[in-house]
Amino acid sequence: MIGPAILVALALAIGGCVCVVWAERGGPRWVRAVAAVTLAVGELVRRSDKGDRRRQDQLGE
Numbered sequence: 113m114i115g116p117a118i119l120v121a122l123a124l125a126i127g128g129c130v131c132v133v134w135a136e137r138g139g140p141r142w143v144r145a146v147a148a149v150t151l152a153v154g155e156l157v158r159r160s161d162k163g164d165r166r167r168q169d170q171l172g173e
Contacts, residue, residue, distance in 0.1 A: 128153075 128150030131139070135147035 128146060131143045131146040132150055135144045139147075
């Protein structure tokens with residue numbers, strides 16, 4: 113059950129990256145929207161990871 117979920121997540125990530133590159137080259141409006149969502153989710157993941165590291169540093173882990 114986990115295998116198909118990982119494949120779907122991987123396909124979404126790759127599709128998002130393709131849309132980001134395509135949008136940089138002036139793709140259609142829907143591609144720019146998908147690229148914006150992909151970049152926003154990436155930023156949220158980065159911020160979440162930084163927050164986790166700060167908490168671990170404060171706890172002495």
